[in-house]
Amino acid sequence: MTAGPREAAVNCSPAVAANAEGEEIEVLESTDVLPVAPEDYDPENSGFISTERFRDLLAAHGSELDPHKLEVLLALTNGNADGKICYQDFVNLMSNKRSNSFRRAILQGSRQLKGCSLRDEVGLGLSQRLVRHVAYETLPREVDRKWYFDSYTYCPPPLLILAITIAEVAVFMYYGFQLERLVLQVSSPSFLKSPLPYHPQLRAQAWRYLSYSFMHTGIEHLSLNMAMQLLVGVPLEMVHGALRIGLVYVCGVLAGSLAVSVTDMTAPVVGSSGGVYALVSAHLANVVMNWSGMKCQFKLFRMAMALVCMSVEFGRAVWLRFYPPAFPPCPNPSFVAHLGGVVVGLTLGVVVLQNYEQRLQEQSLFWIFFCVYTLFVLCAVFWNIFAYSLLDGFRLAAGLSVIVYFSSxxxxxxxxxxxxxxxxxxxxxxxxxxxxxxxxxxxxxxx
Known part of the structure; x- marks a missing residue:
């Protein structure tokens, strides 16, 4: 009788066993066929199994599992505070949702996850404590925190948010010295004449829909955005990577300028608030949705502080919008970009943060929100191409009709x-x- 992949792997060398385990994962990925939950452990067919019975299963069959998988399953058990484990979570963990991560862990046969909780780890260096702190700040489940702690390396380092922040500071200092003004730079007539801010009269220059994020109305505007951007953006980039966080950030920036072009058609816009509010809103929504699983310290107080900072910045933007402009033909910058960033964060951003180390292209919600966002961008582009000309024509016709009426x-x-x-x-x-x-x-x- 021919031995199965697992039985053959037990009697072979570690390298052969690792390859056999990898082939088994490949089969699961290609067929998407997994064993159903035993009726003895789920008699009501509810899709859940108690953590006690799951521990009994691990105690009985844990020797047959790879040490890495066994430790991750133990972390999954410890991370469920409600006393039960969803079978679909178990399937996602053991199948293609983490296939790349499992393959790396299997091929690195000497690396093993240690300890049942990251808080139990002692003797950690400064960098390891930083990684552990970031894990508890951003990830709601112990299994994800342990996996991140074991697999994270500083290569590549989280440089995207840092680079964006440095560029914003450099642009601000350049215009600060040029305009001889660090507070309320927008009151200078030369501020909006630079090639970076978005202005409705210059909407044909497509780069302005993104480049406006590098300019700020003053040191108070830059300071608030920079603080939220670094405190939230850098940890998120360390966990989810520059590509995903950059996607959320850029989508927030673009949505902000397009929202202004549609709803506040006479106002310019400056500042990185669209991207910053997208990241912060996504993070806060993720914390609220996983409140019991988030183990960061003082989370209620810190969430309240984040909301206060967002409210202060938004209130400052609203006040500035309706403040008498420096040169009356042109109004002050709009505040609608903040709202565009919030919408992106609560949709695309939440999907990205909820699916740590899982393929976004396999998440139906991601495609739904991505299609809605794409439709919004296309509609806004057509609006900018045709609506302004139509409205100008309507205004001209209305003005001529008034002149003709008074002439008569x-x-x-x-x-x-x-x-x-x-x-x-x-x-x-x-x-x-x-x-x-x-x-x-x-x-x-x-x-």
């Missing part, structure tokens, strides 16, 4: 003016009316 009413206005000169005690009102009448007459002659 000139005889009546002259009669009213003559009566006013003889009957009104206020000659000033008559002179004003006479001046307006002459202006309307000239406009009528032009038409």
């Amino acid at each position: 009413q000139l005889p009546h206005l002259r009669l009213s003016l003559t009566i006013a000169k003889f009957t009104s005690p206020c000659s000033f009102a008559s002179s004003v009316l006479d001046a307006r009448l002459k202006t309307i007459s000239r406009l009528g002659d032009v038409c």
Whole structure:
């Protein structure tokens, strides 16, 4: 009788056993066929199994498992505070959802996860304590925290958010010295004339829909955004990688400028608030959705502080928008970009943070939100191409109709003016009316 892959692996060398285990995972990935939960442990067919019975299974059959898998399963058991384990979670853990991670762990036969909880680890160096701290700050489940702690390396280092922050500071300092102003730079007439801010009159310059994030209205604007960006963005980048966090950040920045172009059509926009609010909103939503699993210290107080910072920054933006502008033909920067970032964070951002080390292309919610976001971008692009021209045409037609109407009413206005000169005690009102009448007459002659 031919031995199965696991039985053959037991009697072979470690390298052969690792290859056999990898082949077994490949088979599971290609067929998507996994054994069903035993009826003895799930008699009601609810899809859940108690942690006590699951520990009994591990005690009885743990010797047949790879040490890494056994330790991860123990972490899964310890990470469920409700006393039961979802069978689908077990399937996701053992099948293709983590196939790449399992393959790396199997091929590195000497590496093993140690301890049942990261808090039990002692004698850790500074970098290891930092990784553990980041794990508890961002990941809601012990199994994910242990996996991240064991597998994380500082190669590549989390440089994306740091590089963006340095670029923002450099741009701010450049314009600060050029304008000789560090507070409320937007009050300088030269501020919005640079090639970076988004302005509706320059919407054909496509780079402005992203480059506006490198400029800020003053040191107070830059400081708040930079603090939230570093405190939230860097840990998220360490856990989820630069590609995923960069995707959320850029989508938030682009959504912010497009939202302004659709809803606040006369206002410019500056600042990285779209990307920052996307990251912070996604992180806060992830914390709320996994409140019991998040083990970070003072999480309620820290969440309240984050909401206060977001509210202060948003309130500052609203106040500045309706403050008398420095040069009246052009209004102050819009605050709608903040709202665009929040929407991106609560949709795409949450999906990214909820699926640590899982393939986003296999998540239906990711594709739903991605398609909705793509549709919004396309609609906003068409709006910017056609709507502004149509609205300008409507305004011109309305202005011409008003001029034609008042031109037709000139005889009546002259009669009213003559009566006013003889009957009104206020000659000033008559002179004003006479001046307006002459202006309307000239406009009528032009038409």
